[in-house]
Amino acid sequence: MRPPLVSVVLPISNPKRINLARKAVNNFLQQYYTPIELFVVNATEIPVLTAESAITTLKQNDITVREIPVANPLNAAGMRNVALREAVGEWVLPIDDDDWFHPARLLYQLAHCRAGYPCVLKFQLLVDLSGVLQQAGSADKEAGVRPLLKLQQKDRGIPSTILFPRLRPVTSVSYCEDPWLYDERLNTGEHEELLARMLAHGLDPVVCNNCHNDVNDTVSWPLLSVGVYHTDNELERSRFFEEETKLSSSVPDGLNSNDMALLKDILRSYNFNVS
Secondary structure (H helix, E strand, O other): OOOOOEEEEEEEOOHHHHHHHHHHHHHHOOOOOOOEEEEEEEOOOOOOOOOHHHHHHHHHOOEEEEEEEOOOOOOHHHHHHHHHOOOOOOEEEEOOOOEEEOOOHHHHHHHOOOOOOOEEEOEEEEEEOOOOOOOOOOOOOOOOOOOEEEEEEOOOOOHHHOEEEOEEEOOOOOEEEEEOOOOOOOOOOHHHHHHHHHHHOOOOOEEEOOOOOOOOOOOOOOOOEEEEEOOOOOOOOOEOOOOOOOHHHOOOOOOOHHHHHHHHHHHHHOOOEOO
């Protein structure tokens, strides 16, 4: 029996973030799970996908990648809908250009899914390099914004980690041919709004408690999903871990050397020097 096809949607609209989008594509293609169709919805004039030979190899590995050019000023919700109207997967996973995923993330989340119900992660590690998560005026403007690690936890799940069925239900046992679409009037909060509509249909999301270690013996904290906040691109800061950074105050208990090595590898992939 063939596993369900997952349609992955990545919007990109800022040309300064093209390298980030390429990193996100390359990272996601390391997922253990297949089959996958990955849509890059591109509102810039710079191609994200450039290696035709690599795309051919991906098709042989049950992964297809397609870039769809669109005109600005579509917002992220509108760009995702462009792909959702062309997707054919049974499940949809939206991703952003500054996301990093453990290779087991999609496999883990699908293992917790129930037919027709959205599925979200309970934990996500946030790496803030831009000051978005810090109070305005609290950073030393001369020294630049200090990097911040924050473990995000929501008992009802983190909306941006949503994995959802592509088709909307007509009844509890049948589905229509219309896909779930985002509300294009929203510039932010589109995942929350989509989840609210699903909940109104009786589709209470499945929440994966990804804090415990049942994915990888070397990972004892939730590195399944990492969100990296930037200003414009991955070259904004030359160094991340400073001598005085107190990681124990911002990551879960049980941090070990393997966890730290993995986190440093992630940050090096964004061109940051780490100590």
